[in-house]
Amino acid sequence: MKDRFYFYPSIPRRKIEIIEDRFGDGIDRARVALKTGVPIKAYFYLSQSKKKLTDGRLWHKGKMLVGISPRVLKSRTYLHRLSASAAHEYVHQLRDPKAAKTVLAAAVEEGVATYIETQLFEAPEYLDIKTLNEGMVRVCADKIRAALFDKPSNRRMIWSNEAYREMLYRLGFGIIRRYAKDHPKLSLAALARVPQQKYIRFAIAGGIIKP
Ligand SMILES: [Zn+2]
DSSP states (O other), rough: OOOOEEOOOOOGGGHHHHHHHHHHHHHHHHHHHHHHHOEEEEEEOOOOSOOSSSSEEEEEEEEEEEEEEHHHOOOOHHTTTHHHHHHHHHHHHOOOGGGSSSSHHHHHHHHHHHHHHHTTTTOOOOTTTTOOOOHHHHHHHTTOOOGGOOOOOGGGHHHHOHHHHHHHHHHHHHHHHHHHHHOTTOOHHHHTTTHHHHHHHHHTTTSSSOO
């Protein structure tokens, strides 16, 4: 089976080829790194987000919905976000983020996807990766601490508030980066298959999160 890409009419036709090329490259690289061959279907629309360059989400296993901001289509320098975003969604597709029962679990799932995206391509701009040290990761954990053990659906605030959502991504990324550092022999394929609970126990045992 092959990957399939579908385009909503909001995407200009002359951009379809470049989107297929960049997104397909991200999926291919993720597939090699993660040692999995599952094909995907991706649906692309033009997003109106002023801040986010791409807005990917997994509909069901194998189905991705990808919003692309007009800025990405206008600029060569932003086009590579499409490859990074593809790799990110592919990690979700492998792990099934719907299995995240708490906000902390959701942070871990975002962390795995963002860490692998960053290793294969580059860090997403909101991560401020150059300045994101472990102290800052703990600050992020403290700021959303009251919500960490709640169901994600109980804490819509985290998802709807950009500042909180970014803290959640930074926390998740920080957990996985630290895990990878402590387990330097693990490949990306292995990191992508570490169970969620193991990452959570690691984050608590290592003091990143206070239980
Ligand atoms: Zn994600």
